[in-house]
Amino acid sequence: MKAKIYEYFDYIVLLSILVLITFGVLFIYSSGINSDGVNVSNEYIKQIIWACVGLVFLTVFTLYDYRKIERLAPWLYITLIVLLVITRLFGREVNGAVSWIGFGGLGVQPSEFGKVFFILYFAKFLDDSKNDEELGRFIKALALLMIPVGLILIQPDMGTGSVYIPVFLVMCFMAGIPLRFILFVLFFGLTTIFIAILPVWNSQIADNPLTIISILTTTKLRIILIGTTSIISLISVYVRRYLKGPKYFYWIAYFSIILTLGLVFSLGLSKFLKDYQIKRLIIFMNPQVDPLGAGWNIIQSKTAIGAGGLWGRGFLGGTQSHYRFLPQQSTDFIFSILSEESGFVGGLVIYGLYLTILLRMAHSMRKIPNKYGLYIVSGVFAMFSFHFMINVGMVMGMMPITGIPLLFLSYGGSSLLTAMSCSGLYMSINFRKKDLQ
Numbered sequence: 001m002k003a004k005i006y007e008y009f010d011y012i013v014l015l016s017i018l019v020l021i022t023f024g025v026l027f028i029y030s031s032g033i034n035s036d037g038v039n040v041s042n043e044y045i046k047q048i049i050w051a052c053v054g055l056v057f058l059t060v061f062t063l064y065d066y067r068k069i070e071r072l073a074p075w076l077y078i079t080l081i082v083l084l085v086i087t088r089l090f091g092r093e094v095n096g097a098v099s100w101i102g103f104g105g106l107g108v109q110p111s112e113f114g115k116v117f118f119i120l121y122f123a124k125f126l127d128d129s130k131n132d133e134e135l136g137r138f139i140k141a142l143a144l145l146m147i148p149v150g151l152i153l154i155q156p157d158m159g160t161g162s163v164y165i166p167v168f169l170v171m172c173f174m175a176g177i178p179l180r181f182i183l184f185v186l187f188f189g190l191t192t193i194f195i196a197i198l199p200v201w202n203s204q205i206a207d208n209p210l211t212i213i214s215i216l217t218t219t220k221l222r223i224i225l226i227g228t229t230s231i232i233s234l235i236s237v238y239v240r241r242y243l244k245g246p247k248y249f250y251w252i253a254y255f256s257i258i259l260t261l262g263l264v265f266s267l268g269l270s271k272f273l274k275d276y277q278i279k280r281l282i283i284f285m286n287p288q289v290d291p292l293g294a295g296w297n298i299i300q301s302k303t304a305i306g307a308g309g310l311w312g313r314g315f316l317g318g319t320q321s322h323y324r325f326l327p328q329q330s331t332d333f334i335f336s337i338l339s340e341e342s343g344f345v346g347g348l349v350i351y352g353l354y355l356t357i358l359l360r361m362a363h364s365m366r367k368i369p370n371k372y373g374l375y376i377v378s379g380v381f382a383m384f385s386f387h388f389m390i391n392v393g394m395v396m397g398m399m400p401i402t403g404i405p406l407l408f409l410s411y412g413g414s415s416l417l418t419a420m421s422c423s424g425l426y427m428s429i430n431f432r433k434k435d436l437q
Contacts, residue, residue, distance in 0.1 A: 064428060070127075097157040191266075308339045319340075335409070
């Protein structure tokens with residue numbers, strides 16, 4: 001390997017990652033301090049060990065030529081499916097989800113590592129199918145997504161399962177799949193979720209409940225509504241395709257089909273999720289309706305962030321975490337602890353580090369000639385962006401509580417090793433973008 005290749009190694013991203021991990025260890029340590037000032041947790045030690053192992057993962061993925069992984073990608077996807085089935089059948093329950101496998105105190109979360117396997121295989125599929133018919137290609141791609149996501153949702157682990165979707169959408173976009181197909185999936189997903197949560201929002205959160213929402217809670221009325229939208233869809237398709245009607249009939253069919261599918265699938269989602277689980281997802285709209293229950297997490301998190309002010313209370317000076325007001329404080333709400341102790345300035349530093357990583361990846365994507373490598377980086381970019389946006393939005397009360405960790409900072413070996421492996425893939429692709437040998 002020529003020395004010149006190291007000119008393309010992204011030292012800035014590596015430094016940003018190391019700084020984020022360092023912040024993570026420091027504030028995981030702080031999360032273990034109790035009201036007496038005594039550390040009652042060894043999570044920070046475990047995180048240091050995971051970080052060291054993660055650096056090995058990053059190094060191996062960086063030095064290994066990513067192009068050689070392509071032939072192994074189908075086997076990685078099959079391995080993911082097998083592991084998810086084994087997890088569902090024999091896994092152990094953690095925080096209400098059967099998503100872990102392991103022995104004794106050791107365990108891994110296959111759905112986390114599965115993100116890497118999915119990205120690697122899906123990138124190969126998109127590269128191999130570039131000459132296929134557009135609709136058929138997209139339907140196959142959608143099937144490849146739904147198999148692992150479906151297995152993750154029945155664990156049930158909506159947080160981890162949801163990460164696969166933006167990864168899928170961004171990779172499809174980069175692969176040139178028509179935008180109308182991508183938006184169809186996005187709108188269908190949002191419509192399904194919206195219809196499923198609307199009755200719970202109306203009955204438990206809304207200040208002025210709407211009578212019209214009873215359409216969704218009365219079986220006969222819902223069936224009539226589904227029948228109506230189905231007829232509109234069929235007529236629109238017939239007029240556009242067989243009678244060569246105006247183009248707006250295509251869009252009537254497009255959105256009426258989305259609405260019909262949303263009405264049908266939201267019924268299944270409502271049966272799958274209990275009302276209290278849905279309430280947890282939407283309580284951020286008004287946490288004060290249940291301040292001691294579902295709204296507690298958000299209220300305490302916002303209190304911690306607000307208490308930090310501009311400069312924060314100082315390292316180990318936070319009270320929300322030390323008095324155990326914050327739930328899952330070393331994982332989901334690590335940003336709350338950081339904000340309370342380092343203030344707005346500390347939060348801004350974290351924003352800056354993540355923005356640096358994402359901008360460097362986005363810039364690199366413009367110069368990657370290898371399509372397989374381009375799709376991989378786009379998947380990693382989507383994963384990192386979604387994790388950051390959802391986690392930070394969640395702790396600030398702007399997003400649903402979904403249990404998505406803040407990569408590199410939150411405690412957890414599976415998420416850290418996944419993030420480090422993805423970073424290594426990016427490094428490998430980035431400094432081989434000139435195909436130097």
